[in-house]
Amino acid sequence: MKIAVCVKQVPDSWAEKKMANGLLDRANVDAVLNDLDEYAVEEALRIVEANSASGEVGEASGHSVTIISMGPERATEALRKALSMGADDAILISDAALSGSDALATSLVLSEVIKKGNYDLVICGTESTDARMSVVPAMLAERLGVAQLTFAGKVKVDPAASTVEVDRVTEFGIETMNAKFPVVLSVIEKINEPRYPSFKGIMAAKKKVITTMTLAETGVAASSVGLSAAWSTVKDALPRPARSAGIKVTDEGEGGSKLVDYLVEKRLA
Amino acid sequence: MSSVLFLVDHTGGKIAKAAGELATFAKTAGESVAVVLSSNPAEIITQLSAFGVDKVITAAGDWDKYSSAAAAEALAQIIAAEKPAAVLITSSARGKEIAGRLAVKTNSGLITDAVSVDKDLIATQSVFGGSTTVHSAVITGTPIITLRSNSIEAVVAQSTPAVSEFAVTISDNAKLATVTASTPAVKGGRPELTEASIVVSGGRGTNGDFKPVEAFADSLGAAVGASRAATDAGWYPHTHQVGQTGKTVSPQLYVAAGISGAIQHRAGMQTSKTIVAINKDPEAPILELADFAVVGDLFNVLPQATQAIVARKA
Numbered sequence: 076m077k078i079a080v081c082v083k084q085v086p087d088s089w090a091e092k093k094m095a096n097g098l099l100d101r102a103n104v105d106a107v108l109n110d111l112d113e114y115a116v117e118e119a120l121r122i123v124e125a126n127s128a129s130g131e132v133g134e135a136s137g138h139s140v141t142i143i144s145m146g147p148e149r150a151t152e153a154l155r156k157a158l159s160m161g162a163d164d165a166i167l168i169s170d171a172a173l174s175g176s177d178a179l180a181t182s183l184v185l186s187e188v189i190k191k192g193n194y195d196l197v198i199c200g201t202e203s204t205d206a207r208m209s210v211v212p213a214m215l216a217e218r219l220g221v222a223q224l225t226f227a228g229k230v231k232v233d234p235a236a237s238t239v240e241v242d243r244v245t246e247f248g249i250e251t252m253n254a255k256f257p258v259v260l261s262v263i264e265k266i267n268e269p270r271y272p273s274f275k276g277i278m279a280a281k282k283k284v285i286t287t288m289t290l291a292e293t294g295v296a297a298s299s300v301g302l303s304a305a306w307s308t309v310k311d312a313l314p315r316p317a318r319s320a321g322i323k324v325t326d327e328g329e330g331g332s333k334l335v336d337y338l339v340e341k342r343l344a
Numbered sequence: 345m346s347s348v349l350f351l352v353d354h355t356g357g358k359i360a361k362a363a364g365e366l367a368t369f370a371k372t373a374g375e376s377v378a379v380v381l382s383s384n385p386a387e388i389i390t391q392l393s394a395f396g397v398d399k400v401i402t403a404a405g406d407w408d409k410y411s412s413a414a415a416a417e418a419l420a421q422i423i424a425a426e427k428p429a430a431v432l433i434t435s436s437a438r439g440k441e442i443a444g445r446l447a448v449k450t451n452s453g454l455i456t457d458a459v460s461v462d463k464d465l466i467a468t469q470s471v472f473g474g475s476t477t478v479h480s481a482v483i484t485g486t487p488i489i490t491l492r493s494n495s496i497e498a499v500v501a502q503s504t505p506a507v508s509e510f511a512v513t514i515s516d517n518a519k520l521a522t523v524t525a526s527t528p529a530v531k532g533g534r535p536e537l538t539e540a541s542i543v544v545s546g547g548r549g550t551n552g553d554f555k556p557v558e559a560f561a562d563s564l565g566a567a568v569g570a571s572r573a574a575t576d577a578g579w580y581p582h583t584h585q586v587g588q589t590g591k592t593v594s595p596q597l598y599v600a601a602g603i604s605g606a607i608q609h610r611a612g613m614q615t616s617k618t619i620v621a622i623n624k625d626p627e628a629p630i631l632e633l634a635d636f637a638v639v640g641d642l643f644n645v646l647p648q649a650t651q652a653i654v655a656r657k658a
Contacts, residue, residue: 094476110589178454179447201437204588207471208456209437210444213412217445222520223413226437240524243411244583245437246536247355248529252411254521264589265582306453307487310466310479323631326640331648334620335656337636341618343542343597344564344653 076126076138076234076256078119079194080162081185081215082112084146084153085205097309098175098302099205101147108153111200113269116142116157118262119198120270122232132161139163141192145173145184151285159272159280170290175302178206182214184300187293189219195256196239201226201263212261222254225261346429347399348374351419351442353434355528357387361539362434362491364498367395369491371499373463374429375399378505379422381407381415389507396501401426403512408526412438413518416445421512423450423486430465430482435490443490452485459495459594459615470594470615493539494594529583537567537584542597543616545569545586547609549602549624549642552579556646557601563653569593569613571603587612601642605630622646 086104093100119140120132127136142157142165144150154165168184176184189197197219202209216223224230227241228249237256242249244263272280290297298304324333338344348370353360363378370376375398380388383404392400403418419442423431431446433439435457447454458467467489469478482488537543544566546557554568561568570580572587586593588611598616603609605621605628613619614633621634622642631637638645 093472094478178444182444182448208444208454209440210447210454210456213441213444214448216413217416217448220517223411223441224521225412225441243523246529246538246583247436247438249527250411250523251525252521252523258521263582306447306451306484307455307480307482310481312471312476312478315470315475315477321635321637323634323637323639325626326638326645328644329648330622330638330640330645331650332652334622334636334638334645334649335652337620338597338653339656343618344656 076122076195076232077193078122078138078140078196078198079189079192080112080115080119080140080142080157081197081199081211082116082142082144082153082157083109083203084144084150085109085203094312097312106149106152108156109200109203111202111204111264114262114264114266115198115200116160116162117267117269118230119196120161121267122196122230126232126234133163141166141194143185143188144168145176145181154285155280156272158283159276160270161276164283165285166288167285168288168290168293172290172297172301175305176300177305177307178208178210178214179306180300180304182211182218184290184293184295185211186215186218187295188288189215195237196232197257197259199259199261201261212259216259219257219259221257221259223259224252224254225259227260227262228266230260230262230266346374347377347426348430348432349377349379349422349426349428350432351415351434351439352378352380352388352392353436353439354380354382354388357384359388359391360434360493361498362493363392364395365493365496366432366434366491367392367397368496368499369461370432371396373461373465377401377426377428379403379419381405381418389505393503393505394500395498396503397505398503400505400507401510402507403510405512405514409523410514410519411521411523412441412445413521414514416442416449417514417518418512419446420449422510425510428486430487430489432461433488433490435492440490443488447488450485452488453482454488455480455482456490458489458491461489461491465489472611475614492592492594494541534561535565535567537569537586537591538593540567540593541595542566543569543586543593543595543613544599544601545571545603545613546574546580546601547571547603548573550574550579552577554580556643556650560599560646560650563650571609600630600634601646603630604628605633
């Protein structure tokens with residue numbers, strides 16, 4: 076099986092985020108591999124391990140896991156993390172023209188790169204912790220014209236039959252869904268516990284290949300991406316006025332009653 | 345007047361609360377046109393007529409089997425025929441997928457997780473955990489906007505909508521993934537987290553005992569939420585997690601019990617209208633955010649508050 080995992084480098088989700096010129100200010104915050112993409116990397120590795128004679132990932136398994144990302148040069152740090160977990164190689168699409176690209180442009184570029192790789196499975200996290208749109212996996216399936224199995228809480232792959240079955244977990248409940256390869260998957264965060272890169276993994280990752288592609292190499296026109304091609308525009312972005320601290324009481328035996336008095340006064344109870 | 349389409353969420357013949365909210369937004373911006381993907385829409389149409397809907401377009405098909413791919417195709421065909429000014433969809437997992445696919449199909453701009461949309465189709469989003477308010481507009485194609493549920497009080501107005509059936513053709517490409525079994529979420533007695541007007545959440549301070557949190561929630565008819573610390577510890581299901589990597593809620597009242605209020609958590613609840621916090625630690629950041637804060641042990645405060653609510657209702 077050829078597996079691709081799409082990842083994104085995002086501002087650390089524990090950091091305060093700000094806007095600059097209608098865009099997220101990415102330059103002045105720590106950048107990390109999107110939390111939710113780690114589950115996708117882990118799931119890809121587990122699928123390979125379950126279908127490898129030695130139980131291990133790597134060339135001998137007969138399967139491959141390629142990490143694909145679009146982002147600035149420094150996104151290689153996030154890719155190294157995925158490689159140190161055990162992925163085989165990585166592709167970074169990096170081009171100044173891509174700055175400010177929205178989900179439509181991102182999915183377009185990723186889909187063109189994915190098409191060149193003939194992957195059986197494309198695995199994503201459910202969303203990035205910065206933009207939080209949660210639409211790229213569905214857009215990829217749409218653009219690639221392949222099956223979409225998203226919000227998977229459980230994935231069963233049968234390489235011999237070229238089929239995938241997932242338990243799709245959403246607010247509506249659980250649905251069992253099936254499809255034949257190729258498939259775009261997204262996995263939810265309770266699907267697994269992502270491994271920590273081992274020392275050996277970190278050392279091995281230094282030697283793994285990260286191929287950098289320019290926009291021209293993807294075959295996507297510069298006019299289709301970036302801020303100028305965005306399908307929507309930000310009119311303004313204003314910091315919300317800070318919430319002023321309200322009433323504070325210390326519980327000395329009637330904290331609960333005071334709380335209810337407040338709720339009653341505010342007509343909330 | 346131009347029309348604004350909205351996709352009606354429904355299960356088992358019942359429309360979701362969000363359908364009335366979308367109808368209200370649609371009406372603000374034009375003629376409200378409900379799209380009902382169902383082979384048996386009669387009951388749904390009746391419920392929609394309570395929200396002043398001008399027109400209903402129904403389409404029969406295997407919607408439960410082919411999930412979002414087929415729904416997006418249906419909407420694309422309806423858009424081509426209706427040429428609406430915009431399409432509104434609920435910001436649910438499925439809604440956003442349909443919106444994403446639809447944006448690709450119709451080469452249209454997409455705005456997700458809006459909390460409102462005005463008559464000029466300018467969407468308001470609350471981003472970075474509510475710390476920034478963004479106004480944006482779609483500039484290409486048919487604006488596709490997904491709206492968070494619970495963002496507006498649905499306006500009730502009786503109407504007799506014109507109903508028409510639309511014949512959609514679902515391609516083989518939309519049938520690649522099939523649903524073979526489905527188990528609806530166990531509703532329990534509590535409202536759905538993202539739809540609830542009151543949410544009571546517990547965190548690390550519960551030490552794994554959510555009973556006082558649940559009891560207080562039940563006394564108020566509230567949904568129960570949990571911080572990531574609590575769900576990661578296995579104390580409460582992940583589906584109830586409020587925060588950056590969980591659900592975003594914006595209820596009338598949010599009660600945070602034993603939650604310190606890390607940025608991760610605040611990102612999921614900061615836009616709540618009123619915030620109440622209970623925490624033993626007087627330095628907990630959540631207390632600074634709260635409209636009403638109790639410095640104290642949730643195991644004393646919550647049971648007393650529950651009793652007071654129950655007594656008031658008796």
